[in-house]
Amino acid sequence: MANIPxxxxxxxxxxxxxxxxxxxxxxxxGKNFLRALAQVQAGKLYLYYLLSAKHRxxxxxxxx
Numbered sequence: 020m021a022n023i024p025x026x027x028x029x030x031x032x033x034x035x036x037x038x039x040x041x042x043x044x045x046x047x048x049g050k051n052f053l054r055a056l057a058q059v060q061a062g063k064l065y066l067y068y069l070l071s072a073k074h075r076x077x078x079x080x081x082x083x
Contacts, residue, residue, distance in 0.1 A: 029061035
């Protein structure tokens with residue numbers, strides 16, 4: 020079974036992708052829309068991972 024990435028790992032990956040795409044670092048303090056957006060996206064991805072893992076588990080149990 021695949022491991023579910025942590026919320027922090029997803030957030031770090033999203034911030035890293037944004038920084039590499041625009042060749043700039045995102046500031047850690049102050050008003051920063053992109054970091055807040057990255058946190059929201061990481062939360063959504065984490066929920067998708069949890070939902071897909073639960074769905075897989077249920078489908079494996081019902082096949083038996």
